[in-house]
Amino acid sequence: MKNKLKFKYIMSSLLIFSIMCININIAEAQLFDVDARAAILIDASTRTVLYEKNIHEALPPASITKIMTMLLAMEALEEEKISLDDQVVVSERASKMGGTQLYLEPGEIKTIEELMKGIAIRSSNDACVAIAEFISGSEELFVQKMNDRAKELGMENTTFKNTNGLPEEGHVTSAYDIALMSKELLKHETVMVWLNTWMDEVVVGTKKQSTQQLVNTNKLIRSYKGANGLKTGYTSEAKHCLSASATRGNNSFIAVVLGAPTSPIRFSESAKLLDYGFANYNTIEIAKKGESLGNVTVDKGKNSSISSTVEDDIYMLVKKGEEQSMEKEIVLKDNIYAPIKKGDKIGEIIITMDGKEVKKANIVSNESVERSSIFTIMGRMFRGMTGH
Known part of the structure; x- marks a missing residue:
């Protein structure tokens, strides 16, 4: 009998607590109501x-x-x-x-x-x-x-x-x-x-x-x-x-x-x-379109390296006080092979909050690079050997 009374008491307490929580949530919602349709x-x-x-x-x-x-x-x-x-x-x-x-x-x-x-x-x-x-x-x-x-x-x-x-x-x-x-x-x-x-x-x-x-x-x-x-x-x-x-x-x-x-x-x-x-x-501004995020080596291209950027401006919205928990990591390919078109993916930018990944975006080539001719490649090799 005592166990049944104890069970009823616990259930009643939980019910009252739940109602209180519901009322608290409703009250919070009502505090931020907008007088409009x-x-x-x-x-x-x-x-x-x-x-x-x-x-x-x-x-x-x-x-x-x-x-x-x-x-x-x-x-x-x-x-x-x-x-x-x-x-x-x-x-x-x-x-x-x-x-x-x-x-x-x-x-x-x-x-x-x-x-x-x-x-x-x-x-x-x-x-x-x-x-x-x-x-x-x-x-x-x-x-x-x-x-x-x-x-x-x-x-x-x-x-x-x-x-x-x-x-x-x-x-x-x-x-x-x-x-x-x-x-x-x-x-x-x-x-x-x-x-x-x-x-x-x-x-x-x-x-x-x-x-x-x-x-x-x-x-x-x-x-x-x-x-x-x-x-x-x-x-x-x-x-x-x-x-x-x-x-x-x-x-x-x-x-x-x-x-x-x-x-x-x-x-x-x-x-x-x-x-x-x-x-x-x-x-928080993470990166701006057109802003250089580093260079990537280009093999067999008319240019030996290209600059990188993001496809669009990247922003992160955070609650005030949580700014310090956000980090960004720029991951670029070690090297790529020509030809490269402007806008080709050459890396990623990764944003984390408290160590957990929350956003990832492509890093792309900021310019185009054509494939170099055999004569250009041989010329580079020669200059490399002679130090000129």
């Missing part, structure tokens, strides 16, 4: 997800859509398909976009730079359509490019129906997908200048010109230390949305908030996410 925080360098809430739910993104519109425009500029000075004739259709706009008139001529400022700073819907038509011939063809690019970036819960985010059935994306395209846009320095401009102006109109004052819709660039973008959005269906980025030193984070009940809440919740990232994590 969906939210995410990622490390921009490594794409590590640090906070998530409904991150793959397909939701209307409102003007956050414009991140993809700006990305395609910046890629077209980089590929020299267009230039900032190109003159765009505003169509009837573009001029009739509702919502936030530059109030462009049909037949009006604007440069790509003026239109991009309108999109990045004021979030102008008419400027989006004008740029889309100029790059692709029609908004429909540009939207197809938007969806194709989304697939390339791994945005699996995204379908774009227009260039600006105005309400349209089936026009959706997710917090995670927005983080992916935000990370891609951050690579383009020119657009970052506009995204960080608080005020500017554009002269619009044909018969009667007016100066449109542009005020950035993203208040964080003035109030949050290190904030450098990206884009706000609002419709009655999407509610208040924001993709916010900030950089301090090597640390860059992207916070996305979708469906916040008010505009002040989207900013405060985004700041809370960014605060969490900066307070708890450090991004």
Whole structure:
């Protein structure tokens, strides 16, 4: 009887303890809730997800859509398909976009730079359509490019129906997908200048010109230390949305908030996410693309050695206080045989934490080396024997 009572006492104690643990976990989760329908925080360098809430739910993104519109425009500029000075004739259709706009008139001529400022700073819907038509011939063809690019970036819960985010059935994306395209846009320095401009102006109109004052819709660039973008959005269906980025030193984070009940809440919740990232994590640069990691001997090549580098920039995200437990090891081949193409694997870089391997990346040739002729090889041998 005593054993049964003892068993019941133990089981009751375990049950109470389990309930307490569950309550503690719930309490901890509630301490870091985000007042929005969906939210995410990622490390921009490594794409590590640090906070998530409904991150793959397909939701209307409102003007956050414009991140993809700006990305395609910046890629077209980089590929020299267009230039900032190109003159765009505003169509009837573009001029009739509702919502936030530059109030462009049909037949009006604007440069790509003026239109991009309108999109990045004021979030102008008419400027989006004008740029889309100029790059692709029609908004429909540009939207197809938007969806194709989304697939390339791994945005699996995204379908774009227009260039600006105005309400349209089936026009959706997710917090995670927005983080992916935000990370891609951050690579383009020119657009970052506009995204960080608080005020500017554009002269619009044909018969009667007016100066449109542009005020950035993203208040964080003035109030949050290190904030450098990206884009706000609002419709009655999407509610208040924001993709916010900030950089301090090597640390860059992207916070996305979708469906916040008010505009002040989207900013405060985004700041809370960014605060969490900066307070708890450090991004450590392991190696930069193009940086020499050492030379490797080349047999039978026109050059006797080649320099090595990594395929892409390599970063590691660690919790603060754990930096000293991380080590990197560069392992290069002793020698290789020509011909060698630029980008061929010639070694590995291995990162460990507390002695355990956590990441491995290829080290590649930083240049190409052709196979040398028999005369070059004999000449080297002769110089080796004579000491000259």
